[in-house]
Amino acid sequence: MSKPGVSGNESQNTGILKEIIETNITRKLIPKGLSWLGCMGGLSLLAFLIQLGTGIFLMFYFIPSPNEAAASFQRVSHSVPYGWLIQRIHSVGPHIMIGMVFSHMLRIYFKGIYRHPRELHWVSGANLLILTLLMYYTGSFLKANTAAELSKFQLTCFYTLHIAGIPLAMILFMGMHFFMVRKTGIYEQL
Known part of the structure; x- marks a missing residue:
């Protein structure tokens, strides 16, 4: 019925x-008996999605110009409703995400899960770690106090990498990583 x-x-x-x-x-x-430490990969994805959402919000207000960057940060903090909160989440998020990705990689390494048949999981995960660090690096140049020291060309390059190049590469490697995990399954003792 x-x-x-x-x-x-x-x-x-x-x-x-x-x-x-x-x-x-x-x-x-x-798998049965999955612990929180075994969920660091999924939590890293969640952190990435939060960064993506807050980044898209901030992208509407940020002006990638050495003269305007500091003013756009101030405008978001003081004039945009809850802009200060979204800005703080976007500033703290990379630290949390890097910690999660590192803990995930260390767990995989010390448990030996990177061995056959999961070698390509390790390669895609290592690339995701490098891309996460690059994302943090390029984002650190967009902060108000650093942006004023860069030329317009440098700031535009870092901004383009930060909002388009690196995130697209991360999405590509995440898709590859999740496809392989789906194909071979999650390691039972993760």
């Missing part, structure tokens, strides 16, 4: 979708 206000076809589709999610994601990818 279907729920009130829901046609039988919609209820059946919801049941099919739930079954697909359970069989292909929940039951297949999450």
